[in-house]
Amino acid sequence: MAKTKKTIKTIRVDADKCNGCRACEIICSAYHAEPKYSSVNPARSRIQVMSHRMKNIWLPVFAGENANAECMGRNVYVIDGKEYPECDFCRASCPSRDTFKEPDSGLPLKCDMCESDPPLDVPKCVEKCLNNVLIYEEREEEVEEEIRPEDIQVGLEALIDKYGVQKVLDTVSRMTASKRG
Numbered sequence: 001m002a003k004t005k006k007t008i009k010t011i012r013v014d015a016d017k018c019n020g021c022r023a024c025e026i027i028c029s030a031y032h033a034e035p036k037y038s039s040v041n042p043a044r045s046r047i048q049v050m051s052h053r054m055k056n057i058w059l060p061v062f063a064g065e066n067a068n069a070e071c072m073g074r075n076v077y078v079i080d081g082k083e084y085p086e087c088d089f090c091r092a093s094c095p096s097r098d099t100f101k102e103p104d105s106g107l108p109l110k111c112d113m114c115e116s117d118p119p120l121d122v123p124k125c126v127e128k129c130l131n132n133v134l135i136y137e138e139r140e141e142e143v144e145e146e147i148r149p150e151d152i153q154v155g156l157e158a159l160i161d162k163y164g165v166q167k168v169l170d171t172v173s174r175m176t177a178s179k180r181g
């Protein structure tokens with residue numbers, strides 16, 4: 001199968017530099033308001049800063065996939081002597097907490113990397129984080145080319161317009177006969 005290039009977008013999080021200013025939450029909620037910038041509500045943000053002041057923990061986490069069921073086991077992480085409570089690193093909106101849920105409807109929120117047309121140079125939260133906690137990176141990866149049925153249809157329609165249905169059918173049957181050997 002043919003290979004094609006795909007752009008992988010990531011945001012690296014240098015959590016040690018985060019001071020909990022929450023500018024990322026503010027801009028994300030404003031950018032995704034309808035219409036854009038019409039309101040600010042950090043509860044609607046697709047990035048949440050998990051904060052535990054007494055432990056000096058500030059951990060920006062991006063909303064990921066929705067989970068329909070609560071997980072059966074939980075993890076506690078200890079990094080550099082700081083103990084992070086259960087679920088802090090989890091990106092899912094799930095039944096056990098209100099994080100990453102649209103506050104009015106309860107619908108799950110998911111980071112979309114600020115996809116827009118025309119595209120932004122960098123996602124909004126990256127642009128507004130003045131402490132360089134959020135670092136935007138892009139890389140190219142080679143992947144199998146996906147064959148979409150609608151593309152085949154468009155191609156066939158163009159051939160039929162040019163040569164007529166019968167010629168296209170004759171060619172296809174000749175090709176399939178030669179493939180069968």
Ligand code: SF4
Nearest residue numbers: 018019021022024129
């Ligand atoms: S804007 Fe940057 S420093 Fe401020 S809370 Fe978000 S990640 Fe942390």
Ligand code: SF4
Nearest residue numbers: 028111113114123125
């Ligand atoms: S990349 Fe965009 S959608 Fe994702 S958290 Fe940042 S501002 Fe929100």
